[in-house]
Amino acid sequence: GAVVSQHPSRVICKSGTSVKIECRSLDFQATTMFWYRQFPKKSLMLMATSNEGSKATYEQGVEKDKFLINHASLTLSTLTVTSAHPEDSSFYICSARAGTGLETQYFGPGTRLLVL
Amino acid sequence: GEDVEQSLFLSVREGDSSVINCTYTDSSSTYLYWYKQEPGAGLQLLTYIFSNMDMKQDQRLTVLLNKKDKHLSLRIADTQTGDSAIYFCAEKGGGSNYKLTFGKGTLLTVNP
Numbered sequence: 001g002a003v004v005s006q007h008p009s010r011v012i013c014k015s016g017t018s019v020k021i022e023c024r025s026l027d028f029q030a031t032t033m034f035w036y037r038q039f040p041k042k043s044l045m046l047m048a049t050s051n052e053g054s055k056a057t058y059e060q061g062v063e064k065d066k067f068l069i070n071h072a073s074l075t076l077s078t079l080t081v082t083s084a085h086p087e088d089s090s091f092y093i094c095s096a097r098a099g100t101g102l103e104t105q106y107f108g109p110g111t112r113l114l115v116l
Numbered sequence: 117g118e119d120v121e122q123s124l125f126l127s128v129r130e131g132d133s134s135v136i137n138c139t140y141t142d143s144s145s146t147y148l149y150w151y152k153q154e155p156g157a158g159l160q161l162l163t164y165i166f167s168n169m170d171m172k173q174d175q176r177l178t179v180l181l182n183k184k185d186k187h188l189s190l191r192i193a194d195t196q197t198g199d200s201a202i203y204f205c206a207e208k209g210g211g212s213n214y215k216l217t218f219g220k221g222t223l224l225t226v227n228p
Contacts, residue, residue, distance in 0.1 A: 006158070032214055034215075034216075043204065043218045043219060043220040044159075044204070044218045046215060046216070049214070093159065095159075097214055104147075105214075105216060106161065107151070107158040107159040107161070109157055109158040110157065112156070
């Protein structure tokens with residue numbers, strides 16, 4: 001099946017620093033990638049939809065200047081958490097859609113971010 | 117907006133069948149999905165069903181869809197301890213934005 005990777009899997013950073021998370025589709029071209037945030041014992045919250053070559057579409061309440069998304073190619077999207085604060089600590093998961101007509105999103109393994 | 121509801125917990129004995137239920141509100145849903153999440157991991161697509169189907173079977177998994185009642189279920193036959201995980205129901209509405217709406221997830225615990 002389709003494989004999506006994320007890097008890093010875990011990151012610990014100091015408050016005020018920026019953290020970049022990569023999401024790659026390994027064996028297919030992803031026309032659309034999605035970034036989610038998951039809080040403990042909670043469902044996934046869609047943060048933004050990223051289309052290759054165009055600006056990301058952010059969900060209501062998600063600060064686009066705080067969470068920068070770049071969909072540089074059909075296999076790579078990055079999420080940069082700028083000036084991270086402890087409240088940004090969370091599990092961030094990306095997913096990718098192949099755009100082949102089958103409406104399926106394939107998820108990455110997630111990135112655990114801890115901001116001290 | 118769209119809403120997806122699931123019971124939060126289910127506990128079964130190894131070898132029994134598990135049935136996880138989900139209800140949704142979006143009458144224009146086109147696809148419905150079941151994802152599995154093991155601790156500390158991402159989501160694994162288990163199966164999906166198109167909204168004009170009422171049943172889909174894939175090995176130990178059976179998905180039933182009652183579109184009139186907006187009710188989706190996932191049955192796992194011969195449940196094993198390795199099936200212990202959180203199961204998310206998700207729906208994709210009509211339109212072209214490909215967004216999925218997820219339920220809060222059902223924690224399935226399989227007891228030996």
